[in-house]
Structure formats: structure tokens, C-alpha cells
Amino acid sequence: MPFRVQNHKSFIALILLSFLSVQLCQAQSPKTIDGHPAWIMQGNIYEVNVRQYSQEGTFAAFSKSLDRLKAMGVQTLWFMPINPISKTDRKGTLGSYYAVSNYTAINPEYGNFNDFKNLVNTIHAKGMKVLIDWVPNHTGADHYWLQKHPDFFVKDKDGKPAIPYGWDDTRQLDYTNKEMQDSMINAMKYWLVNTHIDGFRCDVAWNVPESFWTRCIAELRKGRNLFMLAEGDKDYLHRSGFDATYSWDMFHKMIDVAKGASPAYALDSIKTKYDTEYPKNGLELYFTSNHDENSWNKSDFGTFPGAAHAPFAVLTQTFYHSVPLIYSGQEEPVLRAVQFFEHDPMKFGKFERASFYKKLLALRKNNIALASDASFKRVDAGDKKAVYAYVRAKAGKKVLVILNLSANKQTVQIKDKSLYGRPIDVFGGVKANISAKIKSLPAWGYAVYAY
DSSP, X not given: OOOOOSSHHHHHHHHHHHHHHHHHHHHHSOSEETTEEXXXXXXXXXXXXXXXXXXXXXXXXXXXXXXXXXXXXXXEEEEOOOSOBOOTTOOTTTOOTTXXXXXXXXXXXXXXXHHHHHHHHHHHHTTOEEEEEEOOSEEETTOTHHHHOGGGBOBOTTSSBOOGGGOTTEEEBOTTOHHHHHHHHHHHHHHHHHHOOOEEEETTGGGSOHHHHHHHHHHHTTTXXXXXXXXXXXXXXXXXXXXXXXXXXHHHHHXXXXXXXXXXXXXXXXXXXXXHHSOTTOEEEEOSOOHHHHHHHOTTTTTSOGGGHHHHHHHHHHSTTEEEEEETTTTTTOOSOOOSSSOOOOOOSOOTTHHHHHHHHHHHHHOGGGSTTSEEEEEOOSOTTTEEEEEEEETTEEEEEEEEOSSSOEEEOOOOGGGOBOOEETTTXXXXXXXXXXXXXXXXXXXXXXX
């Protein structure tokens, strides 16, 4: 029997009730999962080196790449420091991005404030997120606080502002000074209020006190669903509110495996360390390169040379509790160390790895089995010194990853019958037959199957 509205007042009441129900559902829909912004759980990060991204080295020039990056599957853009750089004790011609002279200003080399604000708005309009790099441990050697607030800085034995870790273009901030802490938090709020960015990557976070981060992050998050990334790997960074820390131990162990100094199964010891030392919901940034590792240690072209890059890149995109990172130019790939203190633009045009990354980013986005909180189980698939395999699973979905982390062809055999079937070969684009049949992977080969 069809439903009939008896009078127009009842009809209006019904419409209002439906509207309120929708609003209530939207208000109650979770913005966080395991305490983290829901949008990062199947997301990814792309690190933007504005200075070197184009011949112009500006926000406007970078914006021309947004559609390409969006098409590749990039979700979150992390911009290296956008602040002006100190001239005192400057290194090289242009100086270090991390020697900030003013926390609430824009580096004029890149453009002006409106240029950045418009860039953020454009990125958001495309459905992507924005992080900015924040440098809280130290300022540049001529930051205006040195004159206006000399008590904001640690003093050396001669009573002068101290230089941290030999970085003589910077000066160490004093976190025993409450006014300095307040000023730092207010400077971070400035960008949230005026540009509506989605979070921060915090430089040298490991040398800033836990008490500050606990207070700072709680204040920044009021009414905002922010993602906070710490450059560091201390457990207190998770406790103080950071969503993710750097997986330095795993990165260095991957390098050891790539050069044959450690067996593939050595990666298990790092996972065990993270499982036991960090909160169970703690996330880790996984990468094969970033700005430091590229410029100073020849990553990824030197640390994961040639074909060796691929299986480790697959691992960073599919591992347990991971947030995967791609550094500027890895999709090209740019196979050189990019200078740090000079204008040394990357050249784009071939995008030889773009299709590879696109498949991985799409799989992570569309298959909940690769969500950061999906389960992880190691799989016996061959010689444990060379073959590294695992299953990620959640909500009835599974992804099987098999990696040959060696320079030799390897025999592969799946013994776990629960994995037998006809999953999709993610890189082949067809259904595969997973059974007890013995197969093989070429040197540095990889296979990913979606169930």
C-alpha cells in the first residue's frame, strides 16, 4: 500500500525530520580512526621541494603540476618550509630552508602570502590536503626574536645564542621559556587560521620537550582535524599527540637488505620493535627517499639503485601501520642528489615511475586491506633470506604482497591454503591463480594480489 501524506503540515514535518536525521548522521560520522584523521588512514604524502620543483622555483610554477599529481593519486602535499631564510651565516647562495627568519612570513623567492593561500585553496578544491614544514627546534641566525626576545634562546658558555648540533646558520630555542612556547604555538595557529592547512610536519621534533608537544598539539587540534607528523622516532612523540613518526630504523634496515648486508627477514625485528615500543595505534612514515636522504645520502638512486627501488617502494606503500611518502622527482625518476643551498631545478617529462606509483596509490585508496590499521601477517613464500611476503586484511578484504629483496631470481611457493584462489594481480591487471604451484620472481621482483 503506498504511503500517503495526510496533510501538508505532516509532509513538512516529515521533510524536516529527514533533514535533521541527515544532519545528525553527518555530525556523528567519524572524523578520526584510532585517534588519527580518517583521511590519512588510506592516504599518502608527497613531499614538495618548491625551490627545486621548477626553473622558476615558485608556488605558481608548482601549481601547474597539481593535475598531474592528482591523476597519479597523490592525496597530501607536504611543503618544505615556506618561510623566509636568514641571511646571517647563510649556507651557499640561497641558504637552508630550515634556517627560518620569520615564522609568519613567506619566502619571497616562492611568491607572496596570497600566492600560497590561493595554492592551498586550489589544492583543497581538487580534494587534496596540505601540510607545511615547521621548524620549532631552532630559528635562523637573524630571526627577529634574537633582537626582540633574546631570552627565547639557549645561551652558550660565552652568553651568546647557542648553535645546535653544529648547524651554524641556526640558533637553539629555549623551551624552558613559557613566553617562547606561547609565541611558537601562536605562530602555528597563524597558518591554521589564515590558510586552513591540514597539519604540520615538524622538523627535529625529537629535540623539543614532550610537555610542549602535548600542550601544543592539543591546542592546535581544537575544532580541527589535523594530521601531525614528527621528524623523529622517539616513543614520546606518539604519546604527545603526533599521528606519525619517521620509520628511520626500517629505512636503514631496508638499505642494509638492499646492499646484501642483512637478510630480508631482518625487517621483522624492526616491526617487532615498533609493535613493542610504540602505542598500538601509532603510525609510521615509510619512504625510500626524502629531502635529507636525497641530498646527503644519494637516496633512492644510490641506496636502492636501479631495479632494487621497486620492491622496497612497494613495501613502503603496503606495510603495517604505514603512511607512505614519495619525494619530489621520484616519479620521474630524478636520479641525482639535488643541491640543498642552491637553485638546482629537477627536470620532469618522462615520468617513468608514475604508472607504478599510480597503481600503488590507487590500491591503497580503494582497498581497505591497506588502511593503516588493517591487520598484518607474515607469509612463508620461499627463502626467508630473500623473499619477504605478508598479508594485509580488514573488513573481508585481503592484499597479498610478495617481494624478492635480492639480486637473484627466487622460487616462490604459497603454502597457506587460505590464500588460494583467483585474486587480482594488481600490476598485471588480470586474475591470478594462487595455489601450491611453484612460481618464481626475478631479481628485485614483486607481486601484489588483491582479494
